[in-house]
Amino acid sequence: MKHPISVLLIILLSSSLLIADESQFMKDLVKAFPDMVQFQKYANDYCSLTPYFRCDYERNKIRSIHFYHVESLSGKLPDSISTLDSLETLTIISCPVEMELDFVNSLENLKEITLENVKIKGPVPRFNKNTKLRYLSISHNNLEGRVPTFSENTELEYIDVSSNKLEGYIPTFFYNTALISVNFSNNLFVDNMPNFERNTQLVKLDLSNNRLEGYIPSFNKTTQLKHLDLSNNSFIGNIPTLTNNLALRNLCLSSNNFEGYMPLFDKHIELMHINLSNNSFTGNMPSLSGNVKLIKIDFSNNKLYGFMPLFDKHIELKYLHLSNNSFVGNIPNFVKNIKLSVLDLSNNYLEGHTPSFSRNTQLEHLDLSGNSFIGRVPSLNSNTILKNLDLSNNKYSGHIPRFDNNVMLSALDLSDNKLIGNIPSFDKNTELKYIYLSNNKLSGKVPSFGKNMELIKIDLSNNILDGDSPNFGKHTQLTYLNLLNNSIAGEVLIYNRNVELIKLNKYLEPILKNVNSPVKKEILNNVLGYSYSKLLSTLFPEDELVEGKKESFIPPYMRNS
Template sequence: MADPTQLVRFVTILAMCFLLFHRSSSALPPTTAGTLCIPRERDALLDFKAGLTDPGNLMSSWRGVECCRWTGVVCSNRTGHVVALQISSESMDKLGGEIRSSLLTLRHMKQLDLSGNDFGGQPIPELIGTLGRLTHLDLSYSNFSGRIPPHLGNLSNLVSLRLKYMAHGSYSPDLAWVSRLRKLQVLWITYVDLSAVADWFHAINMLPYLIDLDLTSCGLQNIVPPPVHSNLTSLESLTLDLNPFNTSLGAKNWVWNLPSLQGLSLSSCGIHGPIPDAVGNLTSIQTLDLGFNMFTGIVPSTIKKQKKLQNLLLHYNFINMDVAELLHRLPSNELYVLFLEENHLTGSLPDQLGHFSNLTIIALDNNKLSGEIPVGIRELINLSDISLTSNNLHGTITEDHFTNLTNLQFLYISDNSLTVKVDSTWKAPFSLVQADFRSCILGPQFPSWLNQPHMIDLDVSNTSIHDNIPVWIANSSAQYLNLSRNRLAGMLPTFSLSSPLRILDVSSNQIVGRFQHFQTT
């Protein structure tokens, strides 16, 4: 018979081994061989799905035991916990329905993306504010309405909060809840009514790590002076478009004192008065959009300090100065896009325009420019889009103007006193997509160089063409053709039903006979 003491010792060791094994195995997430998904989280996901409407069957993969392989579900490879739920939609078939509280079972979730869905104008569920580990929350374009729950201010780990283009009727009477999100780097709240928020800048200034701020069309009515101490030293992108500030921006305004700012957009804000010299403080700026405002006077010479400036948008203002002087004040080394249309610019384009060697788009239409278009424009070898419509330009444009413009796709020179005179055998070095020559002189022959394979929009109305309509017109890729107010003669060519043409204007010409019907191919 065995020694009772040894037997007791053996049983004790066996019990301890069983206990250790039980503890270690219960800490492991898989419950089935090769399965990472944690059962209680899988059950929570299925309950979450049950509350949703899914007309497009976007969640069809949500079946079986391995939830970590379901579309939009991301699990930790180490623990098996669900760490991200990314079920955004870009299709017409969007998710909707109810956000169930089973979502709270996913206690380790760091990212929640429900953007692009349609939740029928219901309020953002307050329960989202209890997902304390969230670092990224995106509810953009999701048709949530009503008051933005201040409970979101409890998400102290948030790095990115995106609430862009919510449903009409979304609002927040204050932003105190935002000021508690001290780790935020990205904050997008657009088309949300914040008109009742008087101290919005104070709340934003509590976010020292903020990099990207977008408050487009929020009804903000005051753009306050700088605080005693600004915390926005990391801010790189600031978008405040479509807010009714209706004020001037003095030299001491906080927007000119953001040392890291790379993008500033204040379009359509009712800002008036001159652009202050302090704009030159933004030495890191790459995109400056002050369009659709009421800025007056001249562009200050301090803008020359913006050596990194790539996109300058000053269109639809009341800037009144000589265009050559304005261009002389701009930094030329990095500039790609220049919007200056709808201002009061005067004078002639300088031949040194070619110094802007990186320029791809230049828009100067609807100003008061005079003189000729300089041949030096051919030095803009990267130019794809030029618009000079509705000025007082005159003179002749020849092949020499176009020599190096191999990237040109959009050419608008209408409503000037310009003559385009090129050899009848000239082959354009570029491939135009849209061209507008209204009220210039192109004739008397119909320009054969306009027979280009990618042209979809062509206006040659009132251009002194006295010729037959070329046959190639019927085989072009054009969707819009305006040939009116010329002296075109003969019959229209026959267009097939497969022609992309949608609008054809041949009024006020000398076309005879009956119009040919479109024929099938």
């Protein structure tokens, strides 16, 4: 054997070079992140840092890096990471580390890149040298500019660039036939969406919350598709046929400019969530009797008309939103929908008596406002976890029932009906924050609301209430009080620095203490009937009454369930 010493030197030199990159990287880590004491302790034994590194132990080469929610990882990622030529997996999630993505092209063995919610800025680089890349997630960062094509990444299965500031066109994935999941949501992408006909293995596609427009292409060949979300864009026209996408479970096309009739979904037996809200669909609501696995249906804010269908086969149904359409007739019985949590049928042309909800013990949000329901306010004693109830703008009559069993009730709106009698006590409803009973024929004294210390807004205006006003001096959360057009007399004590608007009668003396309030001068002069200077004299000397805008008291709680 020739030159045995030379051969031995070459072997030894090669062996030392194998770990030289890792050693330098660890030295740089110690300098970059001095608060990471583990790096200092295991700088020469980095393969023992199993939460963070996984190694090829025979060669002492780092194969994967994992940092999850490490607050001490604050600073710039060392450039020497680009020398880890055996690195296959790089995962950094929710760490305050700063980096640029140019280094990834030096790591040709990378198969998985997850850099989510870290401090990455600048453009998305080409990953043309990462030909083994299968998984790429760079979501929730500050990336800008256009997204390159991924034509060299033919093994790519998963890509997520959501929640950045990316713009331009969404690239085509003509050569990425292995793709399973694509998420480009919450960016600034424009123009038409690409065609995914060649991506026959696609299971999830999310392009929501962008600026895409035009018509939606066909999905006839993506037969494995289970999740499709194109919401909050500007797509137009009809929804293309989805008859070949029978694996669909989640379909969200809300907040676009779709029109025409809704397609039939009777063969999509796996469908669990469907949201076509905020479009211009017209016609009758399609029958969903075959979609027995449905959990959520949202067809609100369209132009649908006719009678509501039955939902007696949907025993899994939890969320039903059909508001702001033109449905007519009586509403169906929901006795079979025992899991129902949210029911919003507001702003239609529904009428008749309200059915019983005694079987819907999971009901939390009920909104039947803006219809023509008659009879008494339904008893909801069985709905013990009810939080929000809106029956306003109907034709309910009779007395207001007590809500003693609804101990979690947070918002109650019975305004604009024909209710009579006294306002009941709400002593059991200690979570109550909003109460609206205006525009009825309620009489008697205003209850004390002594146990409702969380109240934020009260509107009892336009009734025939009388007697002395209750003392609101302990309601420190109260920001809105409207007692206009009643016969209530006496002093009204408000003790809240954040009070925004009060409307009283000329019989009431406003006593505002500790107020730092954007109450309008014009409102005080014209509505209260008191001069601005007289009101100021009731304030503590150090307080000021400042200008501000009138805040709407339409309850927000039922608008975005």
